[in-house]
Amino acid sequence: MNNRQELADLVFPGLTKTIADYEAMYPERNLKENAKVTRFAPSPTGFMHIGHMLGCVIDYVLAKKSNGVFYLRNEDTDTSRTVEGAVEYIRHVLEHYHMEPEEYEYRDLEETKGNYAPYIQSERKEIYQTFIKHLIIEGKAYPCFLTKEEMDVIREGQARDKRRIGIYGRYAKYRDLPVEEAIERIKNGESYTIRLKSSGDFNRKFKFNDLANGEMELPENDIDIPIMKSKDGLPTYHFAHLVDDHLMHTTHVVRGREWISSIPVHYELFKTFGFKMPKYIHIPLILKKDGDTIRKISKRLDPEARMTYYEEKGYPYLAVIEAIMTIANSNYEAWREGHPDARFTEFEFSPKKMSSSGALFDLDKLDNISKNYISHLTKEEVYEGVLSWSKIYDEEFSKILEKYKDYSMAIYNIEREQKKPRKDYTYYSEIKEKTWYMYDEYFDSSKVDFSAYDIEEVQTILTKYKDIYNEDDSAEEWFNRIKELCTSLNYATDMKAYKNDSSMYKGSVVDVTNILRIALTSLTTTPDLYSIMQILGKTRILQRFDKMIAK
RNA sequence: GGCCUGUUGGUGAAGGGGUUUAACACGCCACCCUCUCAAGGUGGUAUUCACGGGUUCGAAACCCGUACAGGCUACCA
Numbered sequence: 001m002n003n004r005q006e007l008a009d010l011v012f013p014g015l016t017k018t019i020a021d022y023e024a025m026y027p028e029r030n031l032k033e034n035a036k037v038t039r040f041a042p043s044p045t046g047f048m049h050i051g052h053m054l055g056c057v058i059d060y061v062l063a064k065k066s067n068g069v070f071y072l073r074n075e076d077t078d079t080s081r082t083v084e085g086a087v088e089y090i091r092h093v094l095e096h097y098h099m100e101p102e103e104y105e106y107r108d109l110e111e112t113k114g115n116y117a118p119y120i121q122s123e124r125k126e127i128y129q130t131f132i133k134h135l136i137i138e139g140k141a142y143p144c145f146l147t148k149e150e151m152d153v154i155r156e157g158q159a160r161d162k163r164r165i166g167i168y169g170r171y172a173k174y175r176d177l178p179v180e181e182a183i184e185r186i187k188n189g190e191s192y193t194i195r196l197k198s199s200g201d202f203n204r205k206f207k208f209n210d211l212a213n214g215e216m217e218l219p220e221n222d223i224d225i226p227i228m229k230s231k232d233g234l235p236t237y238h239f240a241h242l243v244d245d246h247l248m249h250t251t252h253v254v255r256g257r258e259w260i261s262s263i264p265v266h267y268e269l270f271k272t273f274g275f276k277m278p279k280y281i282h283i284p285l286i287l288k289k290d291g292d293t294i295r296k297i298s299k300r301l302d303p304e305a306r307m308t309y310y311e312e313k314g315y316p317y318l319a320v321i322e323a324i325m326t327i328a329n330s331n332y333e334a335w336r337e338g339h340p341d342a343r344f345t346e347f348e349f350s351p352k353k354m355s356s357s358g359a360l361f362d363l364d365k366l367d368n369i370s371k372n373y374i375s376h377l378t379k380e381e382v383y384e385g386v387l388s389w390s391k392i393y394d395e396e397f398s399k400i401l402e403k404y405k406d407y408s409m410a411i412y413n414i415e416r417e418q419k420k421p422r423k424d425y426t427y428y429s430e431i432k433e434k435t436w437y438m439y440d441e442y443f444d445s446s447k448v449d450f451s452a453y454d455i456e457e458v459q460t461i462l463t464k465y466k467d468i469y470n471e472d473d474s475a476e477e478w479f480n481r482i483k484e485l486c487t488s489l490n491y492a493t494d495m496k497a498y499k500n501d502s503s504m505y506k507g508s509v510v511d512v513t514n515i516l517r518i519a520l521t522s523l524t525t526t527p528d529l530y531s532i533m534q535i536l537g538k539t540r541i542l543q544r545f546d547k548m549i550a551k
Numbered sequence: 552g553g554c555c556u557g558u559u560g561g562u563g564a565a566g567g568g569g570u571u572u573a574a575c576a577c578g579c580c581a582c583c584c585u586c587u588c589a590a591g592g593u594g595g596u597a598u599u600c601a602c603g604g605g606u607u608c609g610a611a612a613c614c615c616g617u618a619c620a621g622g623c624u625a626c627c628a
Contacts, residue, residue: 041628042628043627045628075628077628078627078628081627081628146626148626151625151626155625158553159552160552163553164552164553164554164624165552165553165624166624195626202554213557216555216556217555218555219555225626226625226626229626231626234626236625236626236627237627237628240628255628257556257621257622258621258622258623259622259628260555260622260623261554261555261556261623261624262623263555282556285622326563326564326576326577330565330575331564331565333563333575333576333577334575334576337576353565361563362562362563362577364562364577364578365562365563365576365578367577368576368577368578415589415590418590420590420591421590422588422589422590423589423590424588424589424590508586509586510586511586514586514587516586517586523587523588524588525587526587526588526589527589528587528588528589530586
């Protein structure tokens with residue numbers, strides 16, 4: 001038994017499997033050629049960012065389009081940051097957006113699916129340790145006894161001397177410590193971390209091809225990065241990435257641009273083990289315009305950074321995905337025009353076409369997409385959408401919706417079933433604001449404001465209109481009747497004539513219809529009045545008129 | 552300080568040496584249509600691709616500098 005073996009056994013006693021054992025346990029996936037294996041691998045911090053969502057959607061599209069696998073992995077190696085309920089929240093979001101992973105592990109449900117389990121990193125500790133142990137035996141990793149204070153001193157010194165910061169070269173104090181001495185210190189109970197014994201040369205460059213950014217030239221890593229933490233023996237992100245994506249046979253890693261600077265580390269790690277690197281797609285950061293400056297969207301400052309924002313507002317989930325796809329590939333919109341009914345996963349996503357600089361997430365654009373999307377739904381779909389939204393966010397309104405189902409659907413159907421439907425609902429939370437006056441529960445005649453008009457004139461018009469109103473009128477008959485009323489009261493029916501010489505008239509049809517509109521809805525702007533009156537029905541109409549006349 | 556990566560309109564962007572007088576979409580503005588809105592229609596919205604040099608008959612596109620912006624530089628992911 002050589003010394004390094006003794007050290008490895010001391011650090012990791014009782015590990016029974018080898019790397020080869022694990023590789024045998026998790027064999028190649030049996031997939032068609034070019035099938036992509038992607039993963040959504042969030043840290044359970046309890047919230048989800050629009051940037052995470054971008055990555056997640058890309059992962060999903062890549063896998064679905066190629067008949068590959070999209071799986072969920074819980075990256076909880078930082079135990080101090082894990083938040084209770086975070087995984088449940090992620091599950092909720094994936095469900096809400098209908099992007100359920102094919103492989104996952106939900107501890108709370110005691111439910112695991114997939115042949116590469118566990119999918120929770122904290123449950124994979126022994127696997128990582130087996131790989132690290134191998135490195136120690138090979139002399140490619142070593143225990144480091146640097147304390148936090150010592151490292152602070154090193155860093156400050158490096159900063160002062162304008163040198164690169166990090167534990168490398170002569171700063172790696174323990175990389176060449178005699179193995180016996182390391183064994184001795186561990187036996188004495190000293191705290192240590194395991195570091196990679198880097199063999200890279202910072203002055204040497206290597207070429208790396210990123211699917212989104214193309215080829216880049218990066219310096220080799222020469223930093224002895226920590227691969228295992230002293231606190232709990234869990235690996236750092238870099239090492240978990242190596243082991244998991246190797247064993248789970250991930251083909252494409254989608255992650256934020258901030259990871260580009262870690263590529264040299266990952267490159268060295270994969271090279272050290274002789275594993276094939278997955279392909280990488282480093283996606284742009286999502287930026288936001290703040291006054292005159294553009295900055296990274298912030299979960300603290302920008303409510304729209306959090307995915308909860310979109311649910312609370314009631315954007316249809318597919319509208320949000322459409323907006324995200326547009327950010328991902330700007331040719332998506334053109335594709336969508338040609339394939340109005342295709343699912344977004346049919347789109348051939350091209351990493352090369354991603355913006356390499358940051359992407360501004362434009363809420364105006366989202367609103368437009370969402371409006372368009374809602375306008376093309378059926379009245380039943382809109383009803384279902386508002387109902388399920390209001391059940392969570394506006395219980396009172398949901399009761400009303402349930403009570404007046406057909407009536408509500410009729411409202412949503414105004415100018416809907418036509419080639420170019422109305423677009424006035426941007427998200428579900430807005431629907432109540434735009435339709436409340438249709439419900440007697442919300443409409444209040446005493447709050448109708450006619451101060452812009454002469455009240456006696458209003459009452460005359462309403463009284464006269466009541467007499468001629470016929471609920472069976474067609475739209476044309478309805479309007480003709482209003483015109484007749486106009487003529488008899490000296491209001492212009494022809495807008496051009498009225499504009500030419502308004503002094504000849506008391507007002508125009510616009511005044512008359514608006515008076516009717518206000519009396520019935522209390523608003524000056526509504527969708528087509530005829531449709532509204534058809535839906536309100538005779539009883540409600542007469543009731544509302546009478547209340548105004550009596551005032 | 553070091554290492555990377557960017558920079559095309561109000562926004563997302565297309566374009567990778569000459570059909571670019573810079574596509575498309577959103578936004579904005581004007582007009583038209585019109586019972587108010589919404590929608591729709593028509594037109595407008597970068598004489599120019601951060602700046603300075605160079606290569607070339609020709610550059611937004613290729614090369615070199617500069618400026619600016621962003622990321623990383625943790626026993627966080």
